Amino acid sequence: MTPDVATIEKEKQQNTNGARPEGAQSGETKELTGAEIFVRTLEDVGVDTVFGYPGGAVLPIYDHLYQKSGFTHYLIRHEQGGTHAADGYARATGKPGVVLVTSGPGGTNTVTGIATANMDSVPMVVFTGQVPSGMIGNDAFQEADIIGITRPITKHSYLVKDVNELETVIHEAFHIANSGRPGPVVVDLPKDMVKTTGTYRGSGKVKIPGYKPVTRGHHSQIAKAAKMLSEAERPLIYAGGGVNLGDAASELTELVEKTNIPITTTLMGLGGFPETRSQSLGMLGMHGTWYANMAITECDVLLAVGARFDDRVTGRLDGFSQKSKKIHIDIDPSCISKNVEVEVPIVGNVKEVLPELTRMADAPQIDNWWSTINQWKEEHPLKVPYSEDEITPQYMIEKISEVTRGEALMVADVGQHQMWLAQHYKFNHPRSMLSSGGLGTMGYGFPAAMGAAIGKPDRTVFCVTGDGGFQMTAFELATAVQYKVPVKVAILNNGWLGMVRQWQELFYEERYAHTHLESSNPDFVKLAESYGAAGFRAKTPAEMEEVLEKAMEINDRPVIMDFHVTKDENCYPMVPAGAALDEMVEGEE
Numbered sequence: 001m002t003p004d005v006a007t008i009e010k011e012k013q014q015n016t017n018g019a020r021p022e023g024a025q026s027g028e029t030k031e032l033t034g035a036e037i038f039v040r041t042l043e044d045v046g047v048d049t050v051f052g053y054p055g056g057a058v059l060p061i062y063d064h065l066y067q068k069s070g071f072t073h074y075l076i077r078h079e080q081g082g083t084h085a086a087d088g089y090a091r092a093t094g095k096p097g098v099v100l101v102t103s104g105p106g107g108t109n110t111v112t113g114i115a116t117a118n119m120d121s122v123p124m125v126v127f128t129g130q131v132p133s134g135m136i137g138n139d140a141f142q143e144a145d146i147i148g149i150t151r152p153i154t155k156h157s158y159l160v161k162d163v164n165e166l167e168t169v170i171h172e173a174f175h176i177a178n179s180g181r182p183g184p185v186v187v188d189l190p191k192d193m194v195k196t197t198g199t200y201r202g203s204g205k206v207k208i209p210g211y212k213p214v215t216r217g218h219h220s221q222i223a224k225a226a227k228m229l230s231e232a233e234r235p236l237i238y239a240g241g242g243v244n245l246g247d248a249a250s251e252l253t254e255l256v257e258k259t260n261i262p263i264t265t266t267l268m269g270l271g272g273f274p275e276t277r278s279q280s281l282g283m284l285g286m287h288g289t290w291y292a293n294m295a296i297t298e299c300d301v302l303l304a305v306g307a308r309f310d311d312r313v314t315g316r317l318d319g320f321s322q323k324s325k326k327i328h329i330d331i332d333p334s335c336i337s338k339n340v341e342v343e344v345p346i347v348g349n350v351k352e353v354l355p356e357l358t359r360m361a362d363a364p365q366i367d368n369w370w371s372t373i374n375q376w377k378e379e380h381p382l383k384v385p386y387s388e389d390e391i392t393p394q395y396m397i398e399k400i401s402e403v404t405r406g407e408a409l410m411v412a413d414v415g416q417h418q419m420w421l422a423q424h425y426k427f428n429h430p431r432s433m434l435s436s437g438g439l440g441t442m443g444y445g446f447p448a449a450m451g452a453a454i455g456k457p458d459r460t461v462f463c464v465t466g467d468g469g470f471q472m473t474a475f476e477l478a479t480a481v482q483y484k485v486p487v488k489v490a491i492l493n494n495g496w497l498g499m500v501r502q503w504q505e506l507f508y509e510e511r512y513a514h515t516h517l518e519s520s521n522p523d524f525v526k527l528a529e530s531y532g533a534a535g536f537r538a539k540t541p542a543e544m545e546e547v548l549e550k551a552m553e554i555n556d557r558p559v560i561m562d563f564h565v566t567k568d569e570n571c572y573p574m575v576p577a578g579a580a581l582d583e584m585v586e587g588e589e
């Protein structure tokens with residue numbers, strides 16, 4: 001029998017409003033089933049949102065959820081969508097994202113989302129069902145070795161072997177996911193572990209010998225760094241995702257305000273420093289600004305904050321910032337001097353290290369450095385082509401930035417649109433640009449935006465995506481409609497897998513192999529409407545402005561905006577793969 005909408009809504013109400021189950025208080029032991037311990041412990045950890053998909057191995061948990069729980073369960077439409085939604089939720093809120101899926105294909109479908117979170121250090125706990133303990137290794141129905149499969153892409157993983165350990169395992173999983181350098185943790189739950197009865201203690205104490213992330217930063221190293229910055233002639237700060245993840249934007253802003261040192265951010269660091277302030281040079285790297293890439297090439301002291309010297313940032317390593325002495329603050333010691341040798345390593349939490357550095361550093365004498373940078377800014381600005389008949393993608397992003405006054409939470413998919421968003425949106429707040437930076441996962445944008453909107457219902461959430469990437473996870477429209485999530489999706493529809501087309505044009509003599517989408521693209525407006533979402537189309541700048549206005553007024557369901565943009569626009573500046581940052585190409589006039 002198919003449940004009707006009223007039944008589903010009733011279920012949702014029960015899930016949302018469900019009071020804490022009766023039972024043990026802290027310190028009082030109680031015999032509960034594994035499923036009950038699972039739900040109770042998630043509540044103890046403070047989980048309010050779970051993205052999940054049921055199946056045989058986790059049915060005891062789902063059966064328990066039918067009665068009551070203190071968190072809201074969102075039925076996603078594919079486990080990949082669930083992990084991206086949990087990831088968006090985590091990046092937007094700072095709380096770990098939680099996923100619950102069944103064994104076998106349920107688990108394997110989460111792999112892309114787990115790898116995405118792992119590369120970008122996003123806290124996430126993924127609970128996977130597993131066949132009963134006694135059947136593990138028998139090639140049982142829907143058995144997959146999810147621990148083995150995900151080991152290289154998780155921070156840690158657990159196979160629960162005793163229901164009495166379930167509670168401790170869950171507490172540890174959340175602690176590990178969310179402390180030190182954050183990351184995804186998998187907890188594999190054999191079916192017998194959730195069916196049988198065990199002891200619930202309600203204690204929540206976590207003791208993991210050998211796991212003690214350093215947070216303070218060494219005082220004399222910080223002093224050395226402060227001296228180097230104060231005496232520098234051409235200093236530069238290069239801020240990465242650690243600033244957003246470590247909630248250290250205001251600490252970073254104070255350092256910049258006191259020292260007036262220019263600052264550039266990575267894709268992951270966007271929003272870590274307000275881009276409307278004069279010290280901001282925008283993003284650096286493969287599609288960074290001309291002036292940021294020149295500044296990092298020419299600087300004499302480089303302070304890297306929560307960044308990992310990714311190849312998309314450094315370009316050719318032997319041409320990277322050769323004239324500078326380098327300082328690197330990072331919570332993860334394994335990141336330091338991994339790709340680029342640094343003179344002053346500081347292992348610690350950026351939020352704790354930065355105020356100490358700010359106290360000790362004096363403003364350096366850098367008027368000449370600023371005149372050079374300002375001249376670069378004037379001579380090589382980012383270009384925004386405009387035409388009355390066609391929507392240029394850069395202009396589209398500028399308009400979205402204007403309409404939302406730089407206040408929206410923006411989520412990018414992967415491709416040219418992602419780079420244009422990074423270049424042309426004026427980010428003023430941390431945790432406001434979510435993007436799969438490390439893995440570059442197409443299909444990330446829309447479900448991640450949905451998760452972010454669920455976690456931050458008070459913010460306007462925009463997803464900027466391509467006609468290619470949107471189709472990879474468009475089915476999550478059903479989830480967004482069911483739960484009335486008001487995500488605004490701007491599809492930059494150029495009829496191509498644009499970023500790959502650009503590479504084919506520039507580096508493969510215009511041999512456009514398998515990158516043309518236009519003839520097979522669906523009617524995105526009808527697609528949206530068929531799911532119950534709002535759908536609009538625009539082909540000119542004037543129509544685009546109208547559509548944006550209408551979209552801003554819709555707050556009870558997702559909105560899909562199909563923006564037909566210039567088909568063959570390329571994204572510049574561009575540092576060709578294998579080139580150094582100062583070998584960037586500025587593009588055709």
Ligand SMILES: Cc1ncc(C[n+]2csc(CCOP(=O)(O)OP(=O)(O)O)c2C)c(N)n1
Nearest residue numbers: 415416417440442466467468469497498499
């Ligand atoms: C899952 C996945 N498959 C393939 C790629 C390689 N890739 C990177 S960008 C891109 C094209 C994206 O096209 P579209 O979503 O239309 O965005 P556009 O570049 O046109 O803005 C592709 C195929 C990827 N990043 N992720």
